[in-house]
Amino acid sequence: MKKFTFFLFTIVFLNPGIFLAQNTQKSPGNKDFSPGLTAIKKADLKKDIFELASDQMRGRRAGTIDELRAAAWVAQKAKEAGLEPAGEDWTYFQFFPLYRSVVAENSEVNINGQSAELWKDIWQVTPVETRLKASPVLLKTLADTTGNLKDKMVIMDLLPPNKLPEEGMSLWVYRYALSAIRQQSETLKRQGVKAVILVADSTASSKIDFFGHGIEEGRYELEKSKWLNEENSTPVFLVSREKGEELKKEGAEFSADIRVNKYTYPSANVIAKVPGRDSNLKEEYVIFSGHHDHDGIGNPVEGDSIWNGADDNASVSVALLAIGRAWKKNPGKRSALFIWHGAEERGLMGSKYFVENSTIPKESMVAVLNGDMIGRNDSGNAALLGSISPHKNSTELVEMAMNANSELTKFNVDTSWDNENHPEFWYFRSDHLPYARADVPAIFFTTLLHPDYHTPKDEADRIDLEKLTKMTQWMYATGWKVSETAQKPALDTKSEMKD
Numbered sequence: 001m002k003k004f005t006f007f008l009f010t011i012v013f014l015n016p017g018i019f020l021a022q023n024t025q026k027s028p029g030n031k032d033f034s035p036g037l038t039a040i041k042k043a044d045l046k047k048d049i050f051e052l053a054s055d056q057m058r059g060r061r062a063g064t065i066d067e068l069r070a071a072a073w074v075a076q077k078a079k080e081a082g083l084e085p086a087g088e089d090w091t092y093f094q095f096f097p098l099y100r101s102v103v104a105e106n107s108e109v110n111i112n113g114q115s116a117e118l119w120k121d122i123w124q125v126t127p128v129e130t131r132l133k134a135s136p137v138l139l140k141t142l143a144d145t146t147g148n149l150k151d152k153m154v155i156m157d158l159l160p161p162n163k164l165p166e167e168g169m170s171l172w173v174y175r176y177a178l179s180a181i182r183q184q185s186e187t188l189k190r191q192g193v194k195a196v197i198l199v200a201d202s203t204a205s206s207k208i209d210f211f212g213h214g215i216e217e218g219r220y221e222l223e224k225s226k227w228l229n230e231e232n233s234t235p236v237f238l239v240s241r242e243k244g245e246e247l248k249k250e251g252a253e254f255s256a257d258i259r260v261n262k263y264t265y266p267s268a269n270v271i272a273k274v275p276g277r278d279s280n281l282k283e284e285y286v287i288f289s290g291h292h293d294h295d296g297i298g299n300p301v302e303g304d305s306i307w308n309g310a311d312d313n314a315s316v317s318v319a320l321l322a323i324g325r326a327w328k329k330n331p332g333k334r335s336a337l338f339i340w341h342g343a344e345e346r347g348l349m350g351s352k353y354f355v356e357n358s359t360i361p362k363e364s365m366v367a368v369l370n371g372d373m374i375g376r377n378d379s380g381n382a383a384l385l386g387s388i389s390p391h392k393n394s395t396e397l398v399e400m401a402m403n404a405n406s407e408l409t410k411f412n413v414d415t416s417w418d419n420e421n422h423p424e425f426w427y428f429r430s431d432h433l434p435y436a437r438a439d440v441p442a443i444f445f446t447t448l449l450h451p452d453y454h455t456p457k458d459e460a461d462r463i464d465l466e467k468l469t470k471m472t473q474w475m476y477a478t479g480w481k482v483s484e485t486a487q488k489p490a491l492d493t494k495s496e497m498k499d
């Protein structure tokens, strides 16, 4: 918190304007979206994305000062674009607490009296205060749990989960390992064990650096009650195969003194607006949505340790700025609200928080046009989610997006990823979801996954700037249609969306 106070002081001191309401100028009304379109410039998108996805931004991880720096950058750019603050207390920001738990650096683990290195030899899967010393009981299979294991520490090889992640799914090993650990440790915990040690199998070992770093970063919760509940859980450790072999030996001794730091750390939604030009309809908002955070710094991959998140989601962050400039030049009848959510990568936290604590009345939200990753893959293809049942919640909104595309951007629109049974469950993985669940008409613009997804190779120089410009235009033109229509897009009868 100390750091944060100093940080706020610094940005207020250097940029007092980003916390203050700005005067707005009147812009001429125009039915056609073309005057605004000229304000969407590839050169601006390029300049902005190379800044936001630069190494200096250090991957913008929520729960660190790097995310707050990115939030301040976005607010400053929004101000320069002439957008008005629409966050809390007449600022561009809506801060909210992340409840964090992280294993403290002075924690120690010993194997047979020798110190083992946390996050290299051994990982504590969920941060839990632990003080214990024991000889682990070796289990060959889960069937071994028929014996009395109460208050014993058990060690076992990691088993594949009952349900493997879909073949070819993104981040496959990560999903495999976490689901294997969860399933196996839950089964063992039901036997009343004191602690669980799982020995990484060859699959988990192949990417242990990557998902192990995620474990090292600890837990993020949006709800305080969940955070407090962590205290009584049974400690679960994952060990490397090498250390696992040592621990499996008869009479081996394991001791741990794990301390956990629990603290709150702020994340921020950045929120700005351009008032509509129609005196009645300006009370209603077309919402343009994205997220400014990404994954931060991790164990190096081919010498690069910064997850720049250029496509994910600097691409939409800079698109929103460009759409803001367009709206400012040629305001729609309805107002435009721009939200750069925080902590999306930690579980859609900013959007969940905003929907619960919105700075505008929920009834005034006409539609949410969310974007996530809009600058990669084949130049002629794009996807729109929330466009088919059961995810579609407004047929009229989808029609507006499809019409905007056929009039202007002419992408081949792929809706297959919106299929209920699509293995990636892409619809459930971005910030429109909490809005859709709150019955706000919602669609999701994306150019889908690629091999650089969530790797240090998601860099600005790999973005197709031409395509990013067109995707920005598509989001803008769709928003324009939503803004100009006399009747706001209707919500379909409530869809049966599964979790």
Ligand SMILES: [Zn+2]
Pocket: 291, 312, 313, 344, 372, 373
């Ligand atoms: Zn994203």
